[in-house]
Amino acid sequence: MGTETPAVNAAGINKHFGAFHAVRDLDFQVRKGEIVSLLGPSGCGKTTMLRMLAGFVTPTSGTIAIAGKVVNGVPPHRRHVGMMFQSYALFPHMSVGENVAFGLRMRSVPKAEIKLRVEEALRAVRLADRIDSYPRQLSGGQQQRVALARALVIKPDVLLLDEPFGALDRELRQHLQAEMKRLQRQLGISTLLVTHDQEEVLLLSDRIAVMHKGRMDQIAAPEEIFERPATRFVAEFMGGTNIFEGRVEQQGGTGLFRIAGSGDAIGLLACGPFSQAAGAPVMIRPERVTLVANRDRGTPPAAAIMSGRVTEMNYLGSSTEYRVALDGDDEVEIVSRIPGLQASGERPRLDEPVFVCFDSAAVHSLPVSSQL
Structure with a gap:
């Protein structure tokens, strides 16, 4: 990151609601210019963290800085953040243009500048021709873009989603996700996205922060989160995966390793140096597993291990x-997920x-502590 001031810097954030510890020691x-997603199941603390950034909830401890300025105690309308909710929260009695202009009017921006910035924001979301329409006259996707324009028009230091x-339905959701990514890259706006949708974060994020029981289990690039999760929870939350309870044992002088489970050896793994803590689980993504039909094939290829x-x-x-x-342990299964084109041939x-x-x-290899 170098010496550049981050758009958001959250340090030592805790939040208690009575006896409930909703957010624990978040850093x-x-x-600037990146999308970070807070991902996790309902109740993990991600929305609470977002609302603390927006100023709607006060942290029990810790500091929040936006664009280098500590905002603890600063009301929402003075934090210079744009926020977009799932419900859009458009004013039904106001036109599209009036909805987008609302935040600027609250900030006493001159009328001439409001007009120019509203037109610019609506052009960015491709709704300039609907400036005089009302929310009830728009589709769900168009309302979503109006809400986005309203969040962007104030030129916030950070956009909170x-x-x-x-x-939205699946087709429209995918279309608008692509639009969001295009617009975010075009404007270079720093963005924090809260979601529980694994596919969404892989598509949109520069980095993903996976939350679990108020803590941040891992924050990393999407590839790192998906392929090399830091905890068992992250591995399982990112979609069904193969996790073997056991250990990896080197087969002396053979260059092979055995994955030992509850019964006999599960198989032999041809690989280079590999280390694993005793008793730690082993993860293998289903997308990385291929199957070779065993009909009159004789000896399997060298890569075949089970x-x-x-x-x-x-x-x-x-x-x-x-x-x-x-084979070798009736209770042990492995899942393989093969792309459609490959699966359409001999399978x-x-x-x-x-x-x-x-x-x-x-x-x-997952850490032993990640099993807790």
Whole structure:
């Protein structure tokens, strides 16, 4: 980050509601021009953190700085932040232009400047031709863009988004997510997004902060969060994954490692140096697991490390998900998620024996403490 002042700097943030500790010792920053997403299940503290940044909730302890200025005790309308809610919160008796101008009028901006900035904001969201319309005359997606224009027109130091696409159908949500990303990159506005949608954060975020029981389990780039989660909770929350309870044991002189589970060896893994704490779980993303049909194939390829039988197949459109019971331990299963094009060719069948293959780089060791 260098010496550049972050758009948001939250340090040692705690929030108590009576005996309930909603946010615990949070430290994070939003750099200028980036999108950071607070991701987590309901009740994890992400919306409380957002509302503390906006000024609607007061931290029990810790400091919040926006654009280098500590804002603890500063009311919301003086924090120079733009905020957009899931409900949009448009005034039904005001036109689109009046809704967008509201924040500027509250800040006593001259009328001539208000006119220019409202027109500019509506052009940015591609609604300049609806300036005289009323919210009831707009679609849900258009109302969402008006709410975005209203948040942007004040030229905030940071844009706060609280589940902004949650009320939209899937097709419209995906379209507006793409529009949001385009606009954010175009304007270079620092943004904090709160959501529980894993696909949304992977699409939009420069960094993702995963929250769990008021704490921040991990903050990192999307690839890091998805492929190398810091805790078991992060691994599981980012979508179904394979987690083996056991340990990795080097096979002396062979260059192979054994993943040992509750029963016999699950399999052999051809890989280079690999280290793991005793008893720590091992994670393998389903997208990194491929299957080779075992019909008259003879010896499996060198990358094949396990054998088993297909117990379940689920077509998901863009991919097909296979569940395989592994030989050697009837209770151990592995899930493979194969892209649609690959799955459309010769593919394993239900109740058929298969070889299970994955590269050594797909194996990620989780810390023992992450099981708690």
